[in-house]
Structure formats: C-alpha cells, structure tokens
Amino acid sequence: MDQEWRTVLEDGTCVTRSCAWSPPGDHPVGCGVRLFVKDGKLVKVEGDPDHPVTKGRLCPRCLTLPEYLNHPDRILYPMKRNREDRGKDAWKRISWDEALDLITDEVVRARETYGAESIVEFTGTGRQAVMYCMMFANGILGTPNVCYSQSGYSCYGPRTVATAYVMGVGYPEIDNACRFPDTYDHPGWQRPNYIILWGKAPLESNPDGFFGHSIIDLMKRGTKIISIDPRINWIGTKAEYHLQLRPGTDAALAMAMLNVIIGEDLYDHDFVENWTYGFDELAERVKDATPEWAEEITWVKADKIREVARIYAKNTPSSIAWGLAIDQNKNGVQAGHAIMALMVITGNFDVPGGISVGMRDNNLEPLQSLNRWEILPDETRNKMIGKQEYPALTNVLGQCQPDLVLDALETGDPYQLHVGFFESSNLLTPTACAQPKRWRDALRKLDFIFALDTFMNPTIMACADVVLPLASYAEGDGVVLTHYGLNVSFVGPINKALSMGECKSEIEVMLDLAKRLNPDEWSWKTPEEVLNAKLGGLTFEKLREMGVYQPQVEYKKHEKGLIRPDGQPGVNTPTGKIELYSTVFESFGEDPLPYYTEPPYSPVSQPELAKEFPLILTTGARTFASFHSEHRQVPSLRRLVPDPIVEINPETADEYGIKEGDWVLIKNMFGEAREKAHLTPLINKNVVHAQHGWWYPEEDPEEPNLFGNWKSNVNSLMPHKQIGHLGFGSNYKSTICSIELAD
Template sequence: MPTLHFSEHASPAITVLEDGTRVYRTCSAGIGCHNLGCGLKVHVKDGQLVKVEGDEEHPISKGRLCVRCLTAKEYYYHKDRLLYPMKRAREDRGRNRWERISWDEALETIIAQYRKTVEGYGIGAVSVWCGTGREASQIHFQMANDVFGTVNAVHPNSGWSCIVPRMAAMLWTMGSSYIEADNAIGFPDRYDDPRWECPRYLLVWGRDPLRSNPDGLFGHSLVEMMKRGMKLVVVDPRVNWLATRAEVHLQLRPGTDGALALGLLNVVIEEDLYDHGFVEQWCYGFYELAERVQEYPVDRVAKICEVDADDIRTAARCVSQVPSALSMGLAVDQNPNTLQIGHALLSLFAICGSMDVPGGCFMGLPPIFAGMAENAPVADGVGEPEGLAKFGNVGVEPLGHDRYPAMSAIVNTTHPDATLDVLETNVPYGIHFAYAFGHNTLSCMVPQPQRWYEAMRKIDFIAVADLFMTPTIMGLADLVLPAATFFEKQGYVSNNNASQPGQMGAIVPVLEPAGECRADLEIMLELHRRLYPDSEKPGWASATDFIDSQLGKMRGVDATYDDLCEHVIGQYEIEYRKYEKGLLRADGQPGFNTPTGRIELYSTVLQNLGDDPLPYYLEPKFSAVSRPDLAEEYPLTLTTGARRFTSFHSENRQIATLREIHPQPTVDIHPATAAGYGIAEGSYVWVENHLGRARMMAHLTPIVKENVVSCDHGWWLPEADPENLFDVFEMNVNQLIPHEENGPLGFGTHYKSMPCKIYRTE
C-alpha cells in the first residue's frame, strides 16, 4: 500500500533573506485551478506580499507557474475584494445597497434564519451550495450534513457534468475511484525511477491539460514525457498545442465521442491487437463487447464523426501498443453519452493490457472521494453527522435521487436538474434557506441561468461566502461573508483527495487576512460551534484539528498538518499491478473491486442500474441529424468550455493583467465560416439558438472546424453596472444550453453540441 513520504533534502519551509524578506514555501489552491497544489515561494516583507515565484524544489511543478499564480499579488490586493460581512434587505436583491455588519451579527443572522426555516418548513427546506475544484469542495458535505443537518448539498451543474460521470464509469466498470495516465507523480526521482516506463502513446481525449492542470494530472508532465519519447493521439474538435504535436489528431464532430470510442475498439478487436492473456484472466464480457463493436465499423464511424477512416485505424493501432495511457477530460462528462464514452475508452486500454502497469493507466485506490455513497451521508467518518442525526436524516436521499437512483451509487448531492425543478415547483417541498460558497451560479455551470435566477429569488434567505462581488451575490444574496485566499488560511491539497496517489501539499498561511476575511473552513467550524455549543465532536475544535482528522482517514498518511507545513510537499510511491496483489479489493484477494472481481467490459453494475451493460452511441439530441428542423434556422454547431490560461470558469475577470491578455468573451470561428456571415476579426456577434443568445467578440481562427463555433463560458464584467448584474445575461453562453437533457441515468448534458447561428450585432 502506498504511503506518504517526505524528502530529507528539501529547503526549510521559511527562509529569511538579508533584507528581512521572509520566503515561504507553500502550495497553491485557488486563483483559478483545481486543488493539485503547484509549488510556490511567496515573498513577504514587513507583512506585505512582494511577489510570488515557482518553487523549483516542488517535485511535480518544478518551479513552473501559470499566469494566474504569477498575478496573485493583483488578486490579493485588488480594490474590489470583499473585506467585511455585509447585509441588505431581501427586497433590495439586485440593488447595490449593502450595509457593513460585524461577524457576530452575520453568523447569528444565518443561524436565526436557519432555525426559522427548520421550524417553519422542516429540515428539507435547507440547502448548501458549492462549486467546483479547490479545497472548498472538501468541506461541502460536512457543511451540509454536520453543520446544517441537510442532505440537500447542491452542485448545480446539469447532469453533474464534471468528473462525477467519469468516476462513475471508472467505478462501475473498473472498480477504481480514479484512473489517470501514469506520469511518475509519486516517485521522488520521477521519470528516472527504474520502476517507471515511458508511455509509448498517450490518448488525450477532450482535454487541454496545459491550460487547466486537471484532475490528477499536471499538464506540463505531458511535455516532459514527450521529451522522453512519448507520442500523442489527440481527440478534440479544436486544435490545441498538443494536437499540433500529435501523431494523429481526430478533429471529430462535437458530441460524437461515443461513436469514435467504439470505432477504436472495433479496430483493436477486428485486427487482433488486444492482449489475449489479460482479457482471458482479468476481463469479464469480452465476447459480448466484441459483438457490440461490430455495429460500429470504421467507415460508419468516420461518417458519423466527420473524420478520416484511415486516421481512426492509425490511432487505434498506436494506442494499442503497450504501455500506452489515457487522459480523458471534461468533454467526456459534458455529454449525455458520458458513461458509455468512459466505458468504451477504459475498455480499450484494458483489453490492450495497459491498465495499472508502468506507463499505462494508473488505477486509483477504492473510493475515498468525499461524497461517494460509500462514505456518505456519514461524511466525516466519525460517527453520524451531528446535523443529520439531530433531524433524523441519516439514510435520507437528496433531491432528485428518486428520479435518478443511479446518483445515489456515486455522489451524495442533489441531482442538479431536479434541484431547479424543485425550486420552480416546490414539489416535493420548497427550498427556503441557502448557504453558498466557492460558487457563482449565474455566471457558470447552470444551463438556462435566467431560469435559475428567477427560481432562486424565491428562496427566503441566501448567504454567500466569496472573495469578490459576483452576479450571483448581487442578484440573490441577502448576506455576504468575505472569504480568505489561500495565502490567508490553513489547508492541504492532493490528487483527487488522495484517491489517485501521487502528492500532497500544505497550504500555509503566509499573510494576515485582508480586512476581516475568514477561511471557509473557519466559517464552517464557527457555525458548528454556535449551533452545537455542547458538542465535543472529534476533530472539530480548530482548523488544525479538522485537517489532522481528515489526513488521519487517508490511506497511507501518517502525518499531521504540522508535518505537512514543515515539509511542504509529500509524495506517495506508486504501486503497480495492484490487482495481482490484492490491493484493490476489501477482501485482500487478487482482482478488481467489481462484482465479478474482473474488469467489467460487460458492466453488471450498469445492468442492475437499468442501463445497457455494454457501451453504445447516442447521437446528440439537437444535432442536424436528430433535429433537421432546427438545423434549417441554426446551421452551425456550438461547443463551449474550452480552457483559457487566464481564467478558471468565472474567476479572475477583475485582474487587469489577465484581462489585458484576454479582455472579452470570445467566440472562435473558422475564417471560411465567418466570411459567409460577413464577420471580421474583432466583430461583436450574437450567438443564438432556440433557447437563448449571448454576445461575444469574434476571433477568426482555423483551430475550429468549419461550421463549428467555440464559445467562452463563465463570463461577466466586474466593471459593468452591478445593478445590471455585471452584464452576465448578455454574455452567458449557457443560455443556449438546455435544462435536464441528461443521459439515461441522469448524467451529462449538451454543453458541447448545440445548434446555433451567428450574426453581427447592430
């Protein structure tokens, strides 16, 4: 079993320079990224932040930093940061009529409104909302379950289209909580460790890791492996930097990923490129899969996906070589066909023998993701959550799980789309209290944001903790709490909360909180103390105690928060072929953590959940093939969500340097397509379909296919009128995305494949 270890040769966590500047080694957890923890050296003199540099001793990031971290000083000292608790009257929602209050008044107001809600409507009327990534999501379930006693933890992303569908496919077919390309992340010597082998090929599917450092993967590690001989196959409707270096780039029609994945499987099986020994010993349902993929011959798939048939064959032959690895991204989640895409891609690498071998697809340990049904609703692992137990909510399912029962088998949040239905109809009951943090609903995530806005306005009381005023706060909140940056708080970062062993780092407070800002964790602990004054809940006495309790529940971690702060970064050494050693199963027997003990190419779990046990293709519901009537008026295909260096979803719009790099919401259009509509570079255009429209600035580029337009997401303008909600509804591309058009089990939606038209603004 991998264990966390620290380097004996690292520099001190704090160094004092000759001029008195203190240089802190710490890990990042914010300013626009997931909680992977790039290494920082933060220079502080006389209590003031001087600059931020990369920590060259960090074994993963090796001194590299993105532009978001490099502009952290602008972020920390920004004039628009929220510094004090504020309130306003409910009738003033949408108006800039804030009144500064004390923390005592703020917290007691939240508690009073919470108790009023429970007394008047019952505990089901209480909800806790949280966004994506970073360490805030580590406490979402504790905030809902242990503090407010509700199972209605809300992540309002249609179809839960962010990592959860991929993890469902991994768990229900492979029995692993997370599977990622092996980039030697746990070895102190990284690629020089003799146990590691360089992948021959990496299949990068619907992901741009150089811009976003996604779940479990630092993007620059791909470049390091390319220097050591690894080659790429890239699947993406857009051309990115990796695609220009790939042996094969399959620039598919948006939304057709499922067909392409099955086409690759067809080639590998028909050409006998798979590992017969591994399939016979470790896979279940191969012959059924082989029969299914006969329905997807290469010529048919090429026509569906609008790619060259020979390129599909070449790509399949490349990635069948062992070891090769898979890195699939958010585009897999943002598709109603999501589970089947993940199932097909994982099956491809499994039958080739590249699963959990050096240089292949590294398998994470069995589930410890905070919020997996295995751990929830007992979210903190120490007895029953205080709030849930108080209100008899242990075992109660969140909203929407009656309609989408598969959700209960993977995550303990409300179903996002069902949540909007409940807000609009008050069936089966109304939501009257909301606490939100790490989350900007109106600018990001939700399709049909104006529907959400109108529905959320009916909530009696809404409190939000954040770092800046946002459209969500301005439009909906009654009370706002100023949140701390990662410079001002305690915490830790790890790969998918250590379900994907590799590294763990300390978030070290290096600056005094600006104004009266407080960390989300501190706010949660203080609310808990006030709601349960007689509680002696283990691990909840302080932030340090809480972090220690979390670390103590992680496999292979024999370290405290103080240990992390002293060493800054620790690593897990990687264990390969865990299935041969009994490391993947609770009973300690060889095999995989599935009902059959094998990799389930034919998934008994999906079968029991009422879905097809074999992967299949779903044509996008609103495509020209499915809806020729829509295609007459909306002949183009819209894809959204491409990553930018300057932002993470709706964040960083205030930062001058980043806005100079990317100043406006942009739609990428192929020059030939733009010419047909009289659109020039820099023109302002409306992107419109039958659901809504968004105003964007045109950028003409051949990186997108003809007749495909790629729109930025998450935009709002902090410099615009706050009482017009910073123009969010003028430029929010999610207005063109449908509500509750999910896959058969409730996962995924059409963020990547909607019809549209474009035309110049007046």
C-alpha cells in the same frame, strides 16, 4: 524535500513555502509556491524549485496572486442587505458575530419549521469547497442537499462514477511519474509511447490535479500525442495524429476503435481473460461499429480511425486522458465506458507508462471519507433531491442531481427549499448552470441566502442576503491532494502566509458555525485539529515539515490485493473484475454495454430546427488567463484575454459577413450571447466554439445588468435537463446555433 517552511530575509520579508490551491480558482495541482510577504502585504510569488512535481513552474494565475489579493474590490468584511434589496448594491458592513447570528437564526428556523432538507448548499468546482462541502452541509447545516448546479453534474462526476462502476478503482490518469520523488528518473517507471488526449487540454486546465506541463516533459522524452478534439489547440498542432470529430460523437469513435482492436486481434488476451468481465458481449456489441459506420457519424475518416486504433494497441505502454468533453455529453457515460474498455483490453491498466489508478493508503482514507454523511438520520438522507430518481449519481457522489434542484426550486416538488448557501459558487455566470436566468428567478424564491467568497459576483449580487469574506490559499491553512483523493499523487500543505481584513478559510467558517449549529458533533476547536483528523496517520505539522507527502507506489495493484477493501486480488466491482459488461449499470436499468446516441440538439436529430440554426456550438475550452469565471478583474490576466472569443472558420465567417474582431451574436431556440470573432482554419466550418465564464466586473453591478452577466453568457443557449439515463451528462458541447454580426 524537508526544509524550513517559513524563513525571514534580511529586509524583513517573510517567505512561506506552500502548495497552491483555490481560491483563487485552480484545480488541485498543488503547485509549489514561495509567498513573499512584506509589511503585511503579499508582494511576490515564485515557483518552488524543490517541489517534486511542479519544480518551480507556475501558471499565470499563480504568478498574479498579488494582484488578486490586493485588488480594491476584494471582499474583506462580512456584509448584509435586506431581502427586498436583492439585485441592488445596498450592502452594509457588519461584524462576524452579527453575520453568524443571522445565518444561525435562519438555519434553525428552516430546520424547525420545514426540516433540514429545506436547506441547500451550492458548491463550486475545483475549489477547496470540494473538500469541505459535505462536512459543511451534512455536519453543520444538517441537510442532505449539496448541489453542484451544472446540468447533469457534467464535470468530473460522470467520469469518476463511471470509473467506480466499471473499473472499481479511483479515477484513472496518465502515469506521468509524479508519484516518485525522482520522477522521470525512477528505475521502475517507463514513459508512455503514446498519449491520447481525448477532449482534454492539460496545459491550460491542469485538470483535477494533473500537472499539465508534464505532457511537455513526456514529449521531450519521446512520447507521441494523439489528439481527439473538434478544435485543434496548440498541443494538437504538435500531435502525431489529430482526429477532429464532430462534437458529441465520442462514443461512436471509441466503439469503432474497439471494433478494430478486437476484430484484428490486437488486444491483450491474458489481461482480458483474467481481469475483465463481459468481453464476449462487448465484442458482439461493437462488431457492427465499423470505422465506416463511425466516419458517417463523427466526420473522421475510416482509414485514420483504423490507423490510430492499431498504433494505440500495438504500442503498450500507452495512456488515455479523457476530459470534460466526455462529461458534457448526454451520451458521455457510454463514451467513457468505451474509452475505459480501450484502456484495459490493450493491457495498459496500472502498468508503468500506462494509466495509473489509486490505492488504499491509511494516511489518506480519512482525507477521502470525512464528510459527516453518517451523522444524518436515514429519513433525512433519503430526502436528498434526486436520490430516488437517479441513485447511480447520488449514491456515489453523495450530492443532488442538479437539474432536479432547479425543478424543485421552481415547482416545490418534492418539497420547497427555503435556505441557500453559495460556497465559492458563481453559478449564474456561464460556469455551471444551463438556463441561468431560470436559476436566478428560482433562487430568489428562497427565504434566505448566504454566500462565502472572495469577490462580489453576479450570483451574490442577484440573490444573497449575507456575504462572508473568504480567505485565499495564502490566508489560511489547509491541504491539497490531487484528484480530490480518488487517485493521489501527493498531498501538499497549504500554509498561511498573511491575513487580510477579516477573511476566514472554509475550515474557520465551519468551526464558527459548528459551535452554533451542531456543537455536540464537532469536537474540533482549531483548523489544525480538523486537518489532523483528515490526515489520519499524518499530522499537519509533519506534512508542513515534509513539504509534500507522496504515497507508496505499486503497479498492478489488482494482482496484489491493493484495491479491494477485503485485500483480495481484483477490483472493487460486484464481479471483482473490470466490467466491460457493467452489472451495476444493468442494476440501474441502463444498458450494460457502451452504445452511441445522437446528441439531442444536432443537425441530425433536429433537421427542421437546423434550418434556422445550422451550426454546431461547442463551449468550455480553457485558457491560461482564467479559471471558469474567476480572474476577470485581475489586470495582467485580463490583458491576456480581454474579451470573450468565439472561434469561427474563415469560410463560415465570410458567408456571414463577419471579420476578425467583429462582435458576433450567437443564438438558438434557448437564448443568445455576444462574443468577439476570432477566425481560424483550425475549427470545422460547421462548428463554432464560444468561451464560457464571462462577466464584466467593471460594469454596473445592479440588476438588470449584474456586471454584464447576460451579455456573453453562453450557458443561456444550453437546454435544461437533456441528461443521460443515469442522471449524468448534458448538451454543453454539441448544441445547434446560428451566428450573425452583432450591433
């Protein structure tokens, strides 16, 4: 792929080849882009046809980057306001030096007066912030407290940690041939016969670096789809099977499929015997989890469960992609455990066309581990919020248990927090935290808050004292790697194409603050030096020349000693085998085998409440027009999805006197939200789906309105701290509600 990464056309237009990542928000797919800059302005974005994975194809969010960058509301300069003006549009432009001095003074004061643990960094999801939040918090601010504020850390974290404990590998993903320069033509690759998309919408979300459109490529080559989702989305209509289960009952369905595969002797005996631990115990656990048992729980017919289980087991290689629906479930770790068991006992583990897993790579290990955690004293590390209560979460992620952060903000237990940092995190809008008004009130107790972002948003307007202008991926150098380093298909360079205002990248801001707050630990002087340190065996300049770095590909790595740090065959678990019976879960006092529990707020678990709130509310499905709460002010994207949509079955809508396009009030015992009705038979009549991430940049920015932040805030209906035993999972996908025609 080696080509010039920057060229100048005859008319003076400068064309920069790069790989897209956030901001603006997107998962780290690293789509190949060509950025056209003329007279200092981004005028056009095209897909890069030479990118080995995306091959010139782009989503609307990438194509509308010029609208995003050139929007009149972009934050282009540092600003401040008085603490008593929180919630007011009273911002004043200041210099970078003044902003950095203010931040330095407040951080030093907090560290010297209350201890470094009194500082908390709130990080966004799917952004470059994921790469740098630990370096920022641990290495510069000196705090152990990094918080992704979604209740139960219910995005990707539960999957990655469960995978580490059960499989002893990096995140498992569909083998879509993206590791090969010749992709689908590679002689060692085989297409999956079937792909189960379990609570996952790859086309809209491009989840965590997986290029969603490759599903279409595989379907064109003969792969068949099995969709498991309470909604029937576009790809569900193209699936050979769609299992429309009741929200929150995924563990029961997975256990029933295991019951069929084990009971009918459809599993891979050789793999089970040589590479798994606890198969007999798993078989005993699912012996009574029959399809008939699961039908009563999940609403999926027993015959269909049997048919799908048999087809999946008999058609190796096949793959499973499990998504956010598993994370956003109090029972999600157990559901994930059962789904992983389905992957491995059928012999689909790390084979061509099955599931892929990560391997050691000298060029990637610094990129995956350079988080500066090691410089913190043991006493400070042990003060991380949630470390004592939920070590299963904190030990692997190196971040706080988020529900306990809200508790600490509200109560001062285990200690009072004093300084906050919003790094690309609009947490009050329905993107992350449950009960956002409680978070708003609690955050305002902090003595000082600073933020780094591209646009003013409800969270900054409500709470921050200083805001710094963040560069987009077109305005700074960086790297993008799929699955955040846990299962890398490629590493791509992010090449700076232009500068706007006084915006700076995360790396540049880190360097500025490091000089003031921790100069002895930070020897790096330039962004390129930081990137070279993270790239290990590569250099950033070499990566630019390569265009994309694709690691060496090996299948059956567990047989070749390519997974364990000691180079021995097996996986990185205490037993050296994939643990169908998890010794790590057992060590944390959790059941070592998968099990099903009813969602905490469902018609089954709360029959009395269900009389008032008879419907099941599920949320979070993606659209092509936005990434969580971003892009609402981009005209082309807003025209695609102008209003928040709640999907209702026509029979249900008729019962409540609701017509297509009516505004609907969705409410329950925790809160309410207003969204516009879309009637569709593709959702069960007992279920409604409400979009998340909605605010209105065109509305009054000040309190109490905050850009209309509370109007359609579906997370207002979500309970605080309805989490699993390990600290993961919450009830975003299966909470009861009622609907009525709104004013």
